[in-house]
Amino acid sequence: MKKLVVSLSLLLLLAGCSGSGNWGWYVIDPRTSGGWTNIKFLISGMGSTILISVIAASISIILGLIVALPGQSANRWLRLVNRIYVEFIRSIPLLPMLFWVFYGLPIVFKSMGMNVPIDPFWGAIITLAISDSAFTAEIYRSGIQSIARGQSEAAQTVGLNYIQTMRYVILPQAIRRILPPLANQFIYIVKMSAFASVIGMQELTRRANELVVTEYRPLEIYTLLIVEYLVLVLIISAGVRWLERKMGSDERV
């Protein structure tokens, strides 16, 4: 895999240097002032991409738990609410949901007599958080179900109610198994945040699009864009692995 990446990027680079006229790395050449300005422009979207992803993931982690808990209930109607939410949200593609939230939701609010403007920043966050929460909820579900049934039975026999059982017995044990897949889900959010570019959010992809329009160099600029996501995701991956090791070494079960 590593070999493939190295040889592929080498190939691209060589092709670019061959001067055949099809490649123009000058557009993002840090040695020229123009190229450096372009690079700074592209990277300046990083902050928004990270901010949107972090806020959306935080909301999704809380929302996912709120959605997951009724799914574990003995009450069949509560379980139904959970199933409907998960199946419904999970089936909506991100882009249509983004359009609906950004262009549609303000109209819904207006019809209810409320004036709630939704800017691209919050439009993207709301969409990513809700869309992701269905997956987060399923991660919680598998984590909770992985804790042996005897644990909740023992909690019941010492008089704990459902909420107490979750809070003091099940979730503290489940969290170790839930954290790594949740962190993985964060990578997914970072990548999906690229969709925010279509409603005008100034993040990584939007910056690249704008530069392409002025420079007419899609190949080089989008290559750099991909490298930007690659670096971002690799950093998060390293964090996830560190987390998994930490959780593993802390394993007391």
Next chain:
Amino acid sequence: MADSAIELVGVNKWYGDFHVLKDIDLSVGAGEKVVICGPSGSGKSTVVRCINKLEEHQRGTIHLFGRELTNDPKSVASIQGEVGMVFQQFNLFPHLSVLDNLTLGPMKARGLNRADAEERARHYLTRVRIPDQADKMPKQLSGGQQQRVAIARSLCMEPKALLFDEPTSALDPEMISEVLNVMVELAQEGMTMIVVTHEMGFARKVADQMVFMDEGEIVEHGPPDTFFGNPKTARCQKFLSQILQH
């Protein structure tokens, strides 16, 4: 039988089409010890699991201390603190220390403050003879010690009755007696107990009633003398000869 601590009348339970409990009648007086035995799959565990509402029964009535066990969540919650349960697999909370295992129920369900709950926990740890293990994690203890912690955890709720579901079946042989000794002491102190077990030595020592179950029904039921000395049914005779032959 209003003075019964635990009273089952015509209890039936199905898992889908499978009829696990067939017309179970059982009356346990306050302070009485009942030992239930029988081959695996006979429904003996299901009986005790129905009594503390870990399972629902579909027909018949279960009364605990004069109150009927219904499906109303409030009734379930109030019963589950009053009837303690000891599981085959201990089911200690692995992420909590021994002491925290014991104080969780009293603090969260009974509203005791930490100091009182810990005092109570240490009292019962002393009674099950492991007072110095309070700060260890469950997995640092032997199986026998873990099961005694589980018994102490039940006692911390100060239950009116204790249910045991094969409490020694998951233990190495040399650890069985330390758990049984604790159970014998509890029995002698007057605790109402229903014990699912194959430990017939224990049964002879403490049981007031012996119950033999097979295929979801109570096949034989009586005082230990007649139960061991003169079993009436062929199924019970066969079962006893199998587990007593060694």
